[in-house]
Amino acid sequence: xxxxxxxxxxxxxxxxxxxxxxxxxxxxxxxxxxxxxxxxxxxxxxxxxxxxxxxxxxxxxxxxxxxxxxxxxxxxxxxx
Amino acid sequence: xxxxxxxxxxxxxxxxxxxxxxxxxxxxxxxxxxxxxxxxxxxxxxxxxxxxxxxxxxxxxxxxxxxxxxxxxxxxxxxxxxxxxxxxxxxxxxxxxxxxxxxxxxxxxxxxxxxxxxxxxxxxxxxxxxxxxxxxxxxxxxxxxxxxxxxxxxxxxxxxxxxxxxxxxxxxxxxxxxxxxxxxxxxxxxxxxxxxxxxxxxxxxxxxxxxxxxxxxxxxxxxxxxxxxxxxxxxxxxxxxxxxxxxxxxxxxxxxxxxxxxxxxxxxxxxxxxxxxxxxxxxxxxxxxxxxxxxxxxxxxxxxxxxxxxxxxxxxxxxxxxxxxxxxxxxxxxxxxxxxxxxxxxxxxxxxxxxxxxxxxxxxxxxxxxxxxxxxxxxxxxxxxxxxxxxxxxxxxxxxxxxxxxxxxxxxxxxxxxxxxxxxxxxxxxxxxxxxxxxxxxxxxxxxxxxxxxxxxxxxxxxxxxxxxxxxxxxxxxxxxxxxxx
Numbered sequence: 001x002x003x004x005x006x007x008x009x010x011x012x013x014x015x016x017x018x019x020x021x022x023x024x025x026x027x028x029x030x031x032x033x034x035x036x037x038x039x040x041x042x043x044x045x046x047x048x049x050x051x052x053x054x055x056x057x058x059x060x061x062x063x064x065x066x067x068x069x070x071x072x073x074x075x076x077x078x079x080x
Numbered sequence: 081x082x083x084x085x086x087x088x089x090x091x092x093x094x095x096x097x098x099x100x101x102x103x104x105x106x107x108x109x110x111x112x113x114x115x116x117x118x119x120x121x122x123x124x125x126x127x128x129x130x131x132x133x134x135x136x137x138x139x140x141x142x143x144x145x146x147x148x149x150x151x152x153x154x155x156x157x158x159x160x161x162x163x164x165x166x167x168x169x170x171x172x173x174x175x176x177x178x179x180x181x182x183x184x185x186x187x188x189x190x191x192x193x194x195x196x197x198x199x200x201x202x203x204x205x206x207x208x209x210x211x212x213x214x215x216x217x218x219x220x221x222x223x224x225x226x227x228x229x230x231x232x233x234x235x236x237x238x239x240x241x242x243x244x245x246x247x248x249x250x251x252x253x254x255x256x257x258x259x260x261x262x263x264x265x266x267x268x269x270x271x272x273x274x275x276x277x278x279x280x281x282x283x284x285x286x287x288x289x290x291x292x293x294x295x296x297x298x299x300x301x302x303x304x305x306x307x308x309x310x311x312x313x314x315x316x317x318x319x320x321x322x323x324x325x326x327x328x329x330x331x332x333x334x335x336x337x338x339x340x341x342x343x344x345x346x347x348x349x350x351x352x353x354x355x356x357x358x359x360x361x362x363x364x365x366x367x368x369x370x371x372x373x374x375x376x377x378x379x380x381x382x383x384x385x386x387x388x389x390x391x392x393x394x395x396x397x398x399x400x401x402x403x404x405x406x407x408x409x410x411x412x413x414x415x416x417x418x419x420x421x422x423x424x425x426x427x428x429x430x431x432x433x434x435x436x437x438x439x440x441x442x443x444x445x446x447x448x449x450x451x452x453x454x455x456x457x458x459x460x461x462x463x464x465x466x467x468x469x470x471x472x473x474x475x476x477x478x479x480x481x482x483x484x485x486x487x488x489x490x491x492x493x494x495x496x497x498x499x500x501x502x503x504x505x506x507x508x509x510x511x512x513x514x515x516x517x518x519x520x521x522x523x524x525x526x527x528x529x530x531x532x533x534x535x536x537x538x539x540x541x542x543x544x545x546x547x548x549x550x551x552x553x554x555x556x557x558x559x560x561x562x563x564x565x566x
Contacts, residue, residue, distance in 0.1 A: 017546045024508035046115035046151035051202040051236045053311040056344045056438035064452040067536035
């Protein structure tokens with residue numbers, strides 16, 4: 001996935017160092033997460049003070065587990 | 081007192097801007113949770129900082145405003161950090177809030193060495209006369225410092241009812257009468273408590289002073305094992321709506337009805353789901369002027385006077401309950417042993433872990449992905465459990481993320497790029513907090529590394545080289561359409 005927010009400004013800083021610009025928040029699998037607004041407003045503050053069920057970690061874990069399964073499945077198909 | 085007649089509304093979360101900016105007048109109230117937007121600078125004498133530009137933009141919206149605290153609850157014996165009062169007042173004044181509220185729970189305890197720590201989860205206070213006195217003292221310490229009236233929210237309590245403690249309604253009634261404050265009645269919480277085996281909604285409502293109810297919260301929840309959770313996950317359960325229909329004509333001083341939704345559920349519930357909830361709330365609000373049905377009165381009852389006080393003090397209760405949630409040590413005190421038998425304790429522990437890791441994911445998403453891609457699921461789960469049992473929770477998500485990064489670094493895991501990713505994401509927290517760019521080093525092209533992780537792929541075949549990356553602050557996309565109001 002080509003991420004449009006990753007603006008690359010490569011320039012030779014000196015002989016062996018490449019300078020690039022990266023955002024503080026990487027846009028991630030927007031389609032998968034069906035995220036309406038990419039915002040960081042609720043990320044740093046007191047968002048975990050609650051008495052219910054926060055699913056953000058579960059969503060992330062499921063995404064990676066599914067990705068691993070997909071890769072595993074493809075590898076099996078190729079191996080046949 | 082009679083609070084201002086505001087109407088129905090929503091808790092502000094990013095993504096709801098189209099509803100707040102709409103000219104249709106359906107949403108009349110914006111409830112701000114200021115602590116969710118605070119920046120936290122642990123080394124400053126005043127560590128809590130409002131985003132004043134955001135408050136200005138919120139204030140420009142057409143809705144009436146109220147403020148709801150979510151980080152410094154007032155139900156326990158410990159007085160919340162007084163440093164939070166100044167920015168809390170600042171937020172109230174910046175948006176001209178009609179009143180403010182906080183939760184009738186606690187989230188701080190003390191270990192045997194005297195160190196005060198966060199519980200990372202809202203926990204129910206000791207419901208005894210001594211608990212009433214403690215909560216009253218704490219409420220007054222906050223309310224007397226605020227420029228607006230103050231209300232307390234009725235909480236969820238997953239624990240079993242205990243012999244020697246007051247009913248939920250009796251405790252709430254005693255506290256608000258002693259503290260002379262309003263009630264933010266969370267009907268979903270009360271219904272959740274009934275579903276989980278505590279006091280029924282009818283009995284609860286019969287015991288509280290209905291004239292003190294200034295505000296109602298409505299929300300959705302989820303089934304989780306044997307429990308119903310106050311998840312703020314979407315659609316309001318029909319029985320909760322039915323209770324609101326029945327109750328609202330009996331509330332002479334109701335000033336607002338607010339729908340709550342956690343940001344993580346917005347993509348699934350959608351703006352259309354929120355609009356449907358808003359329509360339901362407007363129908364409920366119209367009932368406020370209706371006379372109660374003669375055969376549908378809310379029964380009034382006087383809770384029995386508690387003669388047998390629970391032998392624990394509020395402080396002992398809070399420390400024992402927090403320890404039961406956060407430690408896997410075998411309890412040594414009678415109270416600790418009793419609490420360990422409550423099936424809600426492992427439930428709360430699990431939910432607490434999810435909250436903490438969600439706060440970490442929100443700030444260290446790429447590092448977490450790299451860990452998940454490199455470790456077996458069982459190994460990762462064990463790592464999370466060890467972290468949660470070793471390191472105490474933090475009130476602010478950014479601080480929780482820093483602690484997690486420190487913990488991972490201390491393990492010296494042999495995972496390529498992990499240390500530089502952690503360094504990037506921790507540095508990015510500072511960039512977001514103060515808006516100033518910073519530079520970090522990478523041993524490969526960071527854009528290729530981040531691009532792979534953004535796809536959920538294990539980074540492979542990256543060419544080593546020295547990179548210096550400038551981390552630039554995000555562009556705030558909220559309120560893009562705000563000029564509609566000018």
